[in-house]
Amino acid sequence: MQRPSFLPLLGILILAACSPSPSSESKITVLQGAKLFDGTGNSISNSVIILQDGKISAIGGPEIEIPENVNLMDVTGKFIAPGLVDAHVHFSQTGFFDGRPDALDIRDTLRFDSLQARLKRDPQPYLESYLRSGVTAVYDVGGFEWTVHLAKSAESNLNAPHVAAAGPLLTPFDQDRLDIFNVPPARQMLALTSPEFGKEYVQKSTAMGSTGIKIWSFNLKDSLFMQSLRAVAEEVKTQGNQLIVHATNLDEAKEAIRLGAKVLVHSVDDQVVDEEFIQMAKESGVIVCPTLVVVPGYSIAFKSLRGEYPLNDPNQVVDSETRNLLKDSQAFFKYYNGSEKFEEMVKKTEEVDDQLKTNMYANLKLLYEAGIPIALSTDAGNPGTLHGLSIYDELEAMQAAGIPAKDLIPMATQNGAKTMRRLDDFGTLEVGKMADLIILDKDPH
Numbered sequence: 001m002q003r004p005s006f007l008p009l010l011g012i013l014i015l016a017a018c019s020p021s022p023s024s025e026s027k028i029t030v031l032q033g034a035k036l037f038d039g040t041g042n043s044i045s046n047s048v049i050i051l052q053d054g055k056i057s058a059i060g061g062p063e064i065e066i067p068e069n070v071n072l073m074d075v076t077g078k079f080i081a082p083g084l085v086d087a088h089v090h091f092s093q094t095g096f097f098d099g100r101p102d103a104l105d106i107r108d109t110l111r112f113d114s115l116q117a118r119l120k121r122d123p124q125p126y127l128e129s130y131l132r133s134g135v136t137a138v139y140d141v142g143g144f145e146w147t148v149h150l151a152k153s154a155e156s157n158l159n160a161p162h163v164a165a166a167g168p169l170l171t172p173f174d175q176d177r178l179d180i181f182n183v184p185p186a187r188q189m190l191a192l193t194s195p196e197f198g199k200e201y202v203q204k205s206t207a208m209g210s211t212g213i214k215i216w217s218f219n220l221k222d223s224l225f226m227q228s229l230r231a232v233a234e235e236v237k238t239q240g241n242q243l244i245v246h247a248t249n250l251d252e253a254k255e256a257i258r259l260g261a262k263v264l265v266h267s268v269d270d271q272v273v274d275e276e277f278i279q280m281a282k283e284s285g286v287i288v289c290p291t292l293v294v295v296p297g298y299s300i301a302f303k304s305l306r307g308e309y310p311l312n313d314p315n316q317v318v319d320s321e322t323r324n325l326l327k328d329s330q331a332f333f334k335y336y337n338g339s340e341k342f343e344e345m346v347k348k349t350e351e352v353d354d355q356l357k358t359n360m361y362a363n364l365k366l367l368y369e370a371g372i373p374i375a376l377s378t379d380a381g382n383p384g385t386l387h388g389l390s391i392y393d394e395l396e397a398m399q400a401a402g403i404p405a406k407d408l409i410p411m412a413t414q415n416g417a418k419t420m421r422r423l424d425d426f427g428t429l430e431v432g433k434m435a436d437l438i439i440l441d442k443d444p445h
């Protein structure tokens with residue numbers, strides 16, 4: 001198997017922090033000599049990029065005039081790209097089962113309410129895992145309300161990526177079934193029970209500062225849910241927010257586009273998409289966030305209950321709490337009480353994963369070839385999909401699905417910023433944008 005050429009990203013150095021410095025003192029840094037990928041698909045050899053007050057003040061080739069008294073860095077032989085963007089994460093989840101008791105209930109050992117209190121109190125370890133991975137912006141597309149406030153605080157935190165957040169999710173399921181995800185009265189999953197409730201929620205969420213209203217799964221046969229969903233979709237337009245839909249089957253994905261969804265999360269995985277879907281996606285401008293690694297991640301997490309978690313983390317991006325938890329994952333085997341023998345369940349899960357993978361990879365390639373905008377996204381926080389680290393697995397999976405490395409760069413940068421509605425600020429390297437960039441030792445092409 002050919003080694004994915006994006007692996008050199010592991011030798012990353014984050015050069016510039018995310019937000020402009022609050023200091024009024026002007027400090028100019030010039031990076032000279034690298035091959036630069038600007039995030040739009042273009043590249044500049046022997047580049048010069050001038051960074052001033054946290055922003056890009058000039059960018060181009062050797063013709064750019066370098067002012068005097070600057071901090072000049074010769075980066076000849078290196079490669080520069082915009083900071084990476086992960087367009088689908090969850091700060092209310094940990095990468096293991098403690099954040100997903102619906103998948104494996106280990107709450108007798110690790111309490112869910114204590115976990116959620118800790119995540120809310122101290123999201124910093126995950127924020128730093130992202131920065132250490134070269135990720136300078138993330139989109140939390142579902143979690144407790146505090147994740148929306150995190151988006152604001154992260155903006156002035158130099159040790160954090162930019163964050164956009166959707167907040168709590170609307171779903172067709174009954175509230176009692178959802179409370180396994182909640183810490184009442186705080187809820188990250190809400191039953192969408194009427195058009196009035198839906199409209200009010202959209203208004204409240206938008207006023208709070210959410211960047212998206214996420215629908216967690218459809219039920220096309222539930223007429224009250226669908227009626228409520230139409231009211232939500234209308235209100236989202238009125239409020240100038242954006243509709244994000246988790247739709248993994250073709251009929252639901254089409255309905256999401258009809259309702260005006262701007263972001264489709266996950267891939268269609270029940271079948272290969274048809275021409276009608278491709279045309280609808282094209283005309284609507286919807287962004288597709290494939291999340292290829294999250295499904296096999298569950299199998300990895302389950303298998304870890306029988307042995308050590310296969311953590312490949314040479315740059316130590318994973319926080320110590322998570323690392324310790326994964327090291328002891330065998331201690332949680334006792335909580336598996338499924339109807340099938342554990343090994344049979346794992347085998348069946350992997351067979352299903354393989355079938356889904358076949359459709360997901362085929363659909364990603366079709367959408368890519370049709371020119372549909374695609375944003376790199378991991379669904380980090382789900383069991384087996386770790387904050388920060390999983391971005392490399394997703395890049396490699398996208399490449400394995402048939403996307404050339406050169407086209408992965410805009411998907412991993414520009415398109416993620418667009419999904420977060422922050423493309424005016426970052427995502428590409430252009431004059432006036434924030435100096436969010438990474439320097440690579442090796443050519444990412």
Ligand SMILES: [Zn+2]
Nearest residue numbers: 088090142379
């Ligand atoms: Zn998700």
